[in-house]
Amino acid sequence: MRSPIPDFLDETLDRFRPDRSGENADYIPDLAAADPEKLAICISTLDGVEYTSGDADHEFSIQSMSKPFIYGLALEQEGLAGVLEKVGVEPSGEKFNELSLDKKSGRPLNPMINAGAMTIHSLLGDPGAGLAERTEIVRAGLSRFAGRELSIDEEVANGEWREAYRNVAIANMLRSYDIFYDDPDEVVRGYIEQCAITVTVKDLAIMAATLAGGGHNPLTGEQVLSPRVNRQVLAVMMTCGMYDAAGDWMTEIGIPAKSGVSGGVFGVMPGQVGIATFSPRLDRHGTSVRGAKIFQDLSDRLSLHIM
Numbered sequence: 574m575r576s577p578i579p580d581f582l583d584e585t586l587d588r589f590r591p592d593r594s595g596e597n598a599d600y601i602p603d604l605a606a607a608d609p610e611k612l613a614i615c616i617s618t619l620d621g622v623e624y625t626s627g628d629a630d631h632e633f634s635i636q637s638m639s640k641p642f643i644y645g646l647a648l649e650q651e652g653l654a655g656v657l658e659k660v661g662v663e664p665s666g667e668k669f670n671e672l673s674l675d676k677k678s679g680r681p682l683n684p685m686i687n688a689g690a691m692t693i694h695s696l697l698g699d700p701g702a703g704l705a706e707r708t709e710i711v712r713a714g715l716s717r718f719a720g721r722e723l724s725i726d727e728e729v730a731n732g733e734w735r736e737a738y739r740n741v742a743i744a745n746m747l748r749s750y751d752i753f754y755d756d757p758d759e760v761v762r763g764y765i766e767q768c769a770i771t772v773t774v775k776d777l778a779i780m781a782a783t784l785a786g787g788g789h790n791p792l793t794g795e796q797v798l799s800p801r802v803n804r805q806v807l808a809v810m811m812t813c814g815m816y817d818a819a820g821d822w823m824t825e826i827g828i829p830a831k832s833g834v835s836g837g838v839f840g841v842m843p844g845q846v847g848i849a850t851f852s853p854r855l856d857r858h859g860t861s862v863r864g865a866k867i868f869q870d871l872s873d874r875l876s877l878h879i880m
């Protein structure tokens with residue numbers, strides 16, 4: 574006999590499968606060409622038991638869902654005060670690819686928008702660490718959250734790089750404000766490599782469960798983040814993770830979450846579970862349409878709203 578949980582997840586996906594609203598991301602060739610029908614969910618408990626439905630082994634690029642984890646790694650390396658000097662913690666209320674700098678200090682408002690995430694990326698490793706070194710720190714670091722060795726899809730990265738005019742412009746602005754001192758092109762390229770790391774919903778659910786468990790990876794047993802840093806990551810995710818939809822998301826769904834333009838969304842129920850969905854068509858905020866609807870449905874039916 575099957576456990577009732579996979580049946581519940583199958584039934585949930587079946588209800589949202591016919592929804593074809595939204596569009597694939599169009600500015601990264603591999604995402605534009607992705608099969609829009611793919612649909613998957615995984616929920617991981619804090620001891621690493623995973624419940625899945627749909628295309629749970631389908632691989633896709635992590636994109637902006639990398640940002641909270643990289644923020645955590647930078648906080649561990651630099652300390653809270655050091656990172657706060659460079660990147661704030663205030664919601665921007667703007668799209669993820671706006672410049673959104675603090676008027677007085679010139680800092681990016683938060684680490685979830687591209688300006689903040691590229692600045693956080695530039696902090697990793699020793700000062701002046703080159704592209705290859707930082708890329709490996711990021712790949713190895715994200716792998717510790719997933720509990721397996723992740724790899725980079727260079728085709729995704731090359732495609733994004735060819736069209737990266739906006740991120741290159743943002744990085745040049747940051748460099749001109751002395752927010753970082755590295756070569757802007759190198760920072761953008763490294764950040765794009767970070768976004769091109771490949772995951773499945775199973776990986777994302779384990780990564781989310783690591784945050785849900787106070788920084789403790791349920792598969793490897795490693796304490797990847799200290800509890801204080803983990804709290805900082807979750808608080809910033811909760812207030813800034815969904816960009817200009819953060820207020821709607823928290824009031825209606827109430828699960829700290831992060832989206833990516835590949836169509837993934839992961840959510841963290843502190844002390845309970847990590848949840849991840851995948852479906853490529855996006856709304857105007859850059860969030861998966863079916864992903865958001867499934868999160869809303871789970872929140873309503875399982876009373877997951879953290880308030």
Ligand code: DON
Binds near residue numbers: 637670740832860
């Ligand atoms: O920098 C970009 O535009 C992409 N590599 C990532 C953006 C993203 O995933 C925004 N999230 N919904």
